[in-house]
Amino acid sequence: MRPAIATVCSLDAALETVLEDYAAGHCDAIDLWLGHAEAFLETHEPAALAALLARHGIAAVAASFQGGLLTSQGEARREHWAHFEKRLVLCRELDIPVLVVSGDAFGPLGPQDLSRLSASLAEAARRGADAGVRLALEFDSRASFPNNLQSALALVEDVGSPAL
Incomplete structure (x- = not known):
């Protein structure tokens, strides 16, 4: 595991500024907030983002979310x-090894919803593996499920994929 700072901590700044500032602070690993990346890519190619990261000596070790x-x-x-498919392609292009998936199931959940949730996560893990990107499940304490570390772990174990 490599410690990284999440660029979501700097929402109001342009990605170019964020990376310059993080590099000045000797932060060489980031969790790249995809909102930042997608805003940058509205006017640049993915290769320009890869070059920007390299110029600052920063590795994007994960992308969220x-x-x-x-x-x-x-x-x-x-x-x-x-x-999701577009983001997997982006992660592959930028050599980002992990994409964080939000455990954002809110509201009352019935048995059918729980089954869909597990099947969806398994499918996401399969697609991630096909793209060479591992997935990380992030729980949300406000969600119906998973809403804590124990329930997220149970879901990951239920899926049983090395890509998750």
Whole structure:
């Protein structure tokens, strides 16, 4: 494990400024907030982001975060999964080994929802493995499930994928 600072800690700043400041503070590993990356990529190619990271001697050891995969349905589900695929490609292009998936299942959950949640996480892990990207599940204390370390661990063990 490598300690890293999350760029989400610097939401209001442009990614170029964030990386320059982190490098000045000798932070050589980051958890890249995908909102920052996607804003940068609106006007740049992924190679420019890779070059920016390299210029500052910073490794993106993780990317955060992908939500909406676990229990969404219908058109929202299709949109979240399409976004996930794009983010897997980005992680692969930038050599980011880990993508954080949000445990964002809110509201009352029935047996069907829990089954969908587990199956969705297994599918996400499969797609991540195919892209060469491991997934990390982040629990949310406000979520219905997983909402603590124990429930997140149980879900990860249930899926049983080395990519998760």
